[in-house]
Amino acid sequence: MIALVVNTKNEIRRVEYDPPHYEVIREAVGGHYELVRPRGLEEPYCMMALVSGLALGLPLNPLGCYLYGTLDHGHPIVGDIMILKLGYCAGEPDTVGMTDEEAQQLGDKFVKISSGIVHWMEKGGNPA
Numbered sequence: 001m002i003a004l005v006v007n008t009k010n011e012i013r014r015v016e017y018d019p020p021h022y023e024v025i026r027e028a029v030g031g032h033y034e035l036v037r038p039r040g041l042e043e044p045y046c047m048m049a050l051v052s053g054l055a056l057g058l059p060l061n062p063l064g065c066y067l068y069g070t071l072d073h074g075h076p077i078v079g080d081i082m083i084l085k086l087g088y089c090a091g092e093p094d095t096v097g098m099t100d101e102e103a104q105q106l107g108d109k110f111v112k113i114s115s116g117i118v119h120w121m122e123k124g125g126n127p128a
Contacts, residue, residue, distance in 0.1 A: 001097020053078035
């Protein structure tokens with residue numbers, strides 16, 4: 001399964017994982033997270049964000065703020081975010097991984113809508 005992580009430096013990376021994914025999400029965002037369904041992210045995708053990010057003084061996540069509509073309502077997204085797909089697991093609503101093609105298309109869309117400010121990281125962790 002694949003998810004996308006976007007850090008506060010506008011770098012996108014893929015995360016491959018096997019279910020269950022809860023620890024993977026906690027590690028990616030830095031702790032206890034919440035599911036956010038931003039209006040700037042089409043279904044079936046969702047965003048996971050750190051619950052205590054503001055209290056910890058984490059930096060803004062520009063893409064997360066854009067997707068969430070922070071300019072409209074003033075509530076920011078801070079820290080790293082994870083993008084997952086909503087679906088069903090064992091017949092129950094849950095977050096599921098994306099295909100490689102879905103992850104590539106969504107990441108490329110983020111690069112395009114940001115005019116290249118958001119960018120892919122190379123596998124070694126260095127900006128592309």
